[in-house]
């Protein structure tokens with residue numbers, strides 16, 4: 733049995749992951765409108781990853797026979813001052829999510845909920861990667877802010893497709 737306090741907090745996190753999805757769609761649209769297809773594609777893929785995170789949490793709760801309630805999300809930022817701002821915002825978002833994931837893990841441990849603790853481990857690893865990716869991208873976008881083609885080439889070279897992680901938790905509906 734998953735601890736009820738953990739279940740409640742994981743339901744909150746489902747909302748945070750969907751909010752991250754909405755925010756990355758907004759970032760993708762901003763770059764798409766600027767005809768920066770590589771940056772747009774990167775954020776469209778990031779958005780899908782966030783949706784998958786939410787749906788992994790849904791799958792876990794379903795498997796644990798726990799309640800799931802999909803929450804509403806606040807409107808994301810849709811207006812950006814320059815091409816650096818969406819990446820800056822994305823890095824802040826990933827750092828915030830890292831704290832949320834750490835708190836969820838600490839809660840599972842405090843409740844002696846070992847299955848939930850184990851479930852969270854993949855997300856801890858994922859957040860290290862996401863913060864690192866956004867931090868690197870922020871460095872590149874800041875350095876090359878007057879050279880859009882250099883940014884596009886970097887993303888094409890370093891972040892061309894979705895990565896396939898066989899250790900990732902199951903996504904609800906993925907085999908539907």
Ligand SMILES: [Fe+2]
Nearest residue numbers: 749752782785
């Ligand atoms: Fe996420």
Ligand SMILES: [Fe+2]
Nearest residue numbers: 752782826862
């Ligand atoms: Fe993320």
